[in-house]
Amino acid sequence: MRKNGSEVDNFTIPTILKACAQVLMTRLGKEIHGFAIKNGLDGDAYVSNALIQMYSECGSLVSARYLFDEMPNRDVVSWSTMIRGYHKGGLLEEALEVMREMHFMNVRPSEVALISMVSLFTDVADVELGKAIHACVVRNCKDEKLGVAIATALIDMYSKCGNLAYAKQLFNRLNQNSVVSWTVMISGYIRCNEINEGIRLFAEMIEENVFPSEITILSLIIECGFVGDLQLGRWLHAYILRNGFEFSLAMANALVDMYGKCREIRSARTLFDGMKSKDVMIWNAVISAYAQAHCIDKAFELFIHMKVSKVRPNEVTMVGLLSLCTEAGALEMGKWLHTYIEKQGLEVDVILKTALVDMYAKCGDVNGAYRLFSEAIYRDICMWNAMMAGYGMHGCGEEALIFFIDMERSGVKPNDITFIGLLNACSHAGLVTEGKSVFDKMVHGLGLVPKIEHYGCMVDLLGRAGLLDEAHEMIKSMPLRPNMIVWGALLAASKLHKNPSMGEIAATQILEIEPQNYGYNVLMSNIYAVANRWNDVAGVRRVMKEIRVKKEPGFSSVEVNGLVHKFIRGGMVNWKS
DNA sequence: CAAGACTCGC
Numbered sequence: 001m002r003k004n005g006s007e008v009d010n011f012t013i014p015t016i017l018k019a020c021a022q023v024l025m026t027r028l029g030k031e032i033h034g035f036a037i038k039n040g041l042d043g044d045a046y047v048s049n050a051l052i053q054m055y056s057e058c059g060s061l062v063s064a065r066y067l068f069d070e071m072p073n074r075d076v077v078s079w080s081t082m083i084r085g086y087h088k089g090g091l092l093e094e095a096l097e098v099m100r101e102m103h104f105m106n107v108r109p110s111e112v113a114l115i116s117m118v119s120l121f122t123d124v125a126d127v128e129l130g131k132a133i134h135a136c137v138v139r140n141c142k143d144e145k146l147g148v149a150i151a152t153a154l155i156d157m158y159s160k161c162g163n164l165a166y167a168k169q170l171f172n173r174l175n176q177n178s179v180v181s182w183t184v185m186i187s188g189y190i191r192c193n194e195i196n197e198g199i200r201l202f203a204e205m206i207e208e209n210v211f212p213s214e215i216t217i218l219s220l221i222i223e224c225g226f227v228g229d230l231q232l233g234r235w236l237h238a239y240i241l242r243n244g245f246e247f248s249l250a251m252a253n254a255l256v257d258m259y260g261k262c263r264e265i266r267s268a269r270t271l272f273d274g275m276k277s278k279d280v281m282i283w284n285a286v287i288s289a290y291a292q293a294h295c296i297d298k299a300f301e302l303f304i305h306m307k308v309s310k311v312r313p314n315e316v317t318m319v320g321l322l323s324l325c326t327e328a329g330a331l332e333m334g335k336w337l338h339t340y341i342e343k344q345g346l347e348v349d350v351i352l353k354t355a356l357v358d359m360y361a362k363c364g365d366v367n368g369a370y371r372l373f374s375e376a377i378y379r380d381i382c383m384w385n386a387m388m389a390g391y392g393m394h395g396c397g398e399e400a401l402i403f404f405i406d407m408e409r410s411g412v413k414p415n416d417i418t419f420i421g422l423l424n425a426c427s428h429a430g431l432v433t434e435g436k437s438v439f440d441k442m443v444h445g446l447g448l449v450p451k452i453e454h455y456g457c458m459v460d461l462l463g464r465a466g467l468l469d470e471a472h473e474m475i476k477s478m479p480l481r482p483n484m485i486v487w488g489a490l491l492a493a494s495k496l497h498k499n500p501s502m503g504e505i506a507a508t509q510i511l512e513i514e515p516q517n518y519g520y521n522v523l524m525s526n527i528y529a530v531a532n533r534w535n536d537v538a539g540v541r542r543v544m545k546e547i548r549v550k551k552e553p554g555f556s557s558v559e560v561n562g563l564v565h566k567f568i569r570g571g572m573v574n575w576k577s
Numbered sequence: 578c579a580a581g582a583c584t585c586g587c
Contacts, residue, residue: 115578118578119578119579147578148578149578150578151578152578152579153578153579154578155578156578156579178578178579179579180578180579181578181579182579183578183579183580184578184579187579187580213579214580215579215580216579216580217580218579218580218581219579219580220580221580222580222581249581250580250581253581253582254580254581254582257581257582280582281581281582282582284582284583285581285582288582288583314582314583315583316582316583317582317583318583319582319583319584320582320583322583322584323583323584349583349584350584351583351584352583352584353584354583354584354585355583355584355585356584357584357585358584358585380584380585381585382584382585383584383585384585385584385585385586386584386585387585388585389585389586415585415586416586417585417586417587418585418586419586420585420586420587421585421586423586424586424587451586452587453586453587454586456587457586457587485587
């Protein structure tokens, strides 16, 4: 296979390319690409596939796609490499699109391709689509029995989609379960908040003489963070120490992250402080732990420390800090971060760009948001959503609707969050007719099933406009069990339009769902007071005293001249940037 | 075939 007297053949090149991908050496990979072209080796499918893989693993999906599109001799591997590339890069829509094309071109997936498709659907997390891919697997497998690998992938897919029954069925059908299948099964139970069953399975696994790997423990810790189960998280922490697991940085990161998500800052901080070597990830984890606890000052303080300790902040650090600014309405601080990003030459990907757009929009600088949005080369659905929600928040409902039309024209498909933003925009701008037609378009035009949040928006929209009866009808006729937010919207509207009888209906429902909620008890007693029903007022007050409801200290903040003033129940805390 | 942080809605 020698060409032009070269010693390098088309088996050597893919091997080197794989090595490049592993250490993320795009530059060397590109040179080898050039070399392959010069030596006429780029026509070989094996070489091209390796190039696609190298580019996609190095994050250059555009280059990968270009090669893929130009390839005259695509095989199954080319298709599955492209799908995998998009999947790993988090571009799920693109991965699905390639899958559809592959199907359309009648390319029969290999087992490897099927496994990577199933794991793609694990992240898509849609039960119905998951069942479809399961059927596809069954159709394409020659053998009666599924291989262990693909069965494990399916178990993982079903449990992450929330269908534990199917997952367990497949799990039980496997005659020899590996550490991996145990890991995905137990993780699945924790993710679905079936903690006790998860713990029981963990014990069962040990009894069967299968011992957890580092990845097993890591996965379980991550799932604890996902559902906020501090107790199990703590137990796993102790388990690592007792059983001599290596306390790697990955382990520490997972634990800090879990503690942060469980709002257990102290443990997160202690663990963080105790690590001798720290990487960007653990800094980000501890910063976001403070962020989740709304400690904006602490988070920025750590950011300063981070810079001092020679660890370079990255895009993720910036996203975390920006969303804090967004939450606090701290425009000046957000702008400062924006400048910092540019000065440091940090790569601004879609996520960071969206965080910036969102920050400008929510902090009131809609023009600034639009400037960034319009100069973006690549816009995903999240960025469009941020822009529309930003307009909606400031009462610019019409602009939001125009953006929606533009978005559809540009071929980006709306999702359920898009409609929450749009319905909110209509609600704030008092566009009742438009809001109704948006809802109608979502259900009948696009076939999306409205979630409880959408009904919440509709109740808010109708209620704000004074159509209280219509709002009430909406609640009564919806196919989902109304939650606090839905009734809360009706209650707020009743208060706004001074309708105590409707308010009572809503408040009664809310107190049934959450009797210990202090805020709603106060509202309820106010409603009774307005209606001169002093016995009922006394009743509510008594209930409040009995359950000794504890209110979390709420806070609000405002930025003046680059200073963030944080108000905690009347008191005020300053923080200087 | 299992793990690693971040954006959009409430």
